Structure formats: C-alpha cells, structure tokens
Amino acid sequence: MTNKEKYKQAFSGLHASIDVGMEDIMKKKSANIAKRIAVAAVALAIGFAGSNGVCYAATGETWVEKVFIKVNGVDKEAIVTENEDGSVNYDIKLDPYQDGENNVERGVVISADKEDTLEEIIVNEFEAGNGFGVEVTITNDNPENETEAE
C-alpha cells in the first residue's frame, strides 16, 4: 500500500455529522447576523460593567483568578487562567440555551496579555471587528428570536 493510500485510509473515517444543504447555509447566514447583534450586546455590556471582584486559587503551576462581571446587567463569573506563553484566557460562562430537549452550553473565551484589563480587552477587540463567537443555536429563520445573549 502506498503512503497516499495509507493516508486516505487513515482519514476515511472522518465525516461531517451534519447534512449541509442550502437551507443550512441560509440559516447560517441568519445566524451570522444574529451573532453580531448578540455579541454587540454582550461586548458593550461587559465593557461598561467591567470586573468588580477578584479572588485567587492555586492550581498547580497555573494560577486561577475569578473575576465577577456583569453581562447585560446580570452577574457572571469569569475564570482566568494563564497560558504557557504568558497570555491569559478569560472564560466567561453564559447561561445554557434550550434547544428542544437539550441544554446547549454557551460561553466565550477571551485571550489577552496579562497586563491588559478586561475592559480594555473587550472594547479594543470589539472595535477591531473581532466581536464574534457567542454560541447561538438556530431554531428558526427569524434572527430576532436568536439574539438573546443572556
């Protein structure tokens, strides 16, 4: 068996679990619009609320900080972890979204330099056009029904 045949065999088990059709693409188009609206709301709200409480906990080599923020006026907890390269991740868990019988977990992770403040990061990245990524599950074609970030 040649290397090409071996390679193709190795990757032959990979299949998308979704059926991509025109309907899905149009839903995606609607979702993109919804995402922008949802993230605009989240980013602006976080940008103004900022972090208002801090505590620390040691977890081996990586420190963990909990930052309490307001997202659209609701208190949320952001877990802050330091990466090996010295950058920092702010992991903000949002409320699950109900999709039929399933709870869809949602959250955003923001990577930044350790010196930056959360407010600066959110505002700068949002202004730079990077405001995307909040999980929005599509249940119908109306983006107005899919924009509740919180």
Next chain:
Amino acid sequence: MRIPVQELIERYRGNLFVAAFQICKNREDAEDVVQDTFLQYHISKKEYESEEHIRAWLLRVAINKAKNVNLTFWRRNKQPLEDYMETLTFETKEASDLFEAVLALPEKYRVVIHLFYYEDYSVKEIAGVLKVSESNVKVRLSRGREMLKQALKEEWEDDK
C-alpha cells in the same frame, strides 16, 4: 463559470470537512468552517475558470477559515480530540497511528502533507492553493515526511 452550490456541497463537503478538521482538530469547528465556506461561495459573485479552479478556491477558503478558528479571539467550548477519536473507527492500527501522527505535526507541515497525500495535489498546485512558493512547499513536505517517518518508522515509506 459558476456551479450551483448544492452540487458543490455534494461533491466537496467531505473534502472540505477533512481539510478543516486536520487544522481545527475539532468536529464542530470543522463543520462550521464547511458551512462558512459554502456560504462565502454562495454570497460571492466570483467567476471561475473551471471546476478545478473552484475546488482549489474552496479548499483555500476552508483552510484559511480553519486557521482563523485556531487564532480567533473568541473560541467555543470544544470536545477534546481524544474524546472524538474514540468515536472514530479505523480499519487498522496503522491507520489510527497515522491519523494521530499527522495531527501531531505542526500546522504548516500538516496542511501541505494533507493536500499532497489526500487531495493528490502536486507541489506546484499546493503552492497555488496556499499562495506560497514551490520551494517553500517542498521544504514543508520534506520536513513533514521526516517527522512522520520518525513517528511511524516502518509504517511510513520513504517516497521523496
């Protein structure tokens, strides 16, 4: 020329998914990339010279979108690769070893290796898809092969 997006989906969604997966290493992200790529084709009014031109464009867009997912400021909760691998069925242990060895390669070698061995592209065609020089592709291909050889020993032939 243009080909209806539904026809392209039937022909290339599998290829785009595998190309995106070997960069993202995550099923959900790869599926998003596939949808985004077809959406971009659907929205764009670009005219193409041939179906081969469309295929190369789709792969290029999918690869770039997948790289962006890895670099993106916002990331989604992900299913670990190890968990996903447990759901995959490999015909042989060698196939499983090769799959893992490829995904362990640095991204720049992995992409070139994939286009050569899975998509059957030549060095010149890969250079065209990735917009890098042919010599650059040759170096990446050579280093990627060396790494696979080191990881897989006799399971990977020398095919320079």
